[in-house]
Amino acid sequence: KNAAYPAAMDALKEEETIAEETKLRQNKYLNNVIEQDRRPIKRIVRSMMGFESFNSARRTLRGIEAMNMIRKGQVKGIEQGDSVSQVRFIESIFGIAA
Template sequence: MDTAGKTVDFLFRAKRDKVTARRFFETSIARKGVPETVTIDKSGSNLAALQAVNAARETPIMIRQLKYLNNVVEQDHRAVKRITRPMLGFKDFRCARIILSGIEVMHMIRKGQMKTED
């Protein structure tokens, strides 16, 4: 999420690893530009990926791993959690990925973040 509360990008994977996290950050930076700071959870893979991205840059991206600063992101996911909780789980990961991506897109549309062609 950016400072205005808009979702920048999201990624849903079965496992967290450095390679996937780095690819996500590089793709997000290519699409939306370089952020000044990135707030992440305590995931070691996210930290390692951002450190690898910073190693290739002249001006590093500031990394914040403070729990209370991540609350904005968690509050944004509250709408998704409210919808998925009554579903009683997903049959497989592919199904979960498709459904959650759709829910995230609908949430972004509701927040006015999707551009439409008129």
Template sequence: MTRTHEALAAETELWQVKYLNNGVEQDHRNIKRITKPMMGFKSFNSARITLSGIEAMNLIRKGQVKGVEQGSIVSQAKFIEAIFGIAA
């Protein structure tokens, strides 16, 4: 075991949680609903880029981005305008 692995093992706590994946599955439910009608991607790269954009918008909508308030459409629009230089 390398020094990095030993330090990580010493700092890592093992959680015995039976339903740990439920939160992840519920979080992706909205993304699954959006992507289901568009499952005919032409290439892996186009699917990767599209799914990354959908995930990013979901994070912004949920308020998981610093400086963006959850539920504040004005805050979300200002963030998107700052990032992409377009009015949302």
């Protein structure tokens, strides 16, 4: 394991950037879960590699991430698989019917 991680955590705690009770969890399984979560996004973005600017790429990726969070039920008040509440939520934010 990388010895720099504990030193970085100590520095962040001293600066009060993160809470003192924050624990560092180094776990390959969690990293793999995160990478697997990104797989569909990579597939979608690969076809859009011709972004005109950094800002357009950033906005597009944020939108893709937001839609995935909604779909996975990671937004308060929206259950995973509840397409009706997902549509209502998108409609209320953007003022459009999805």
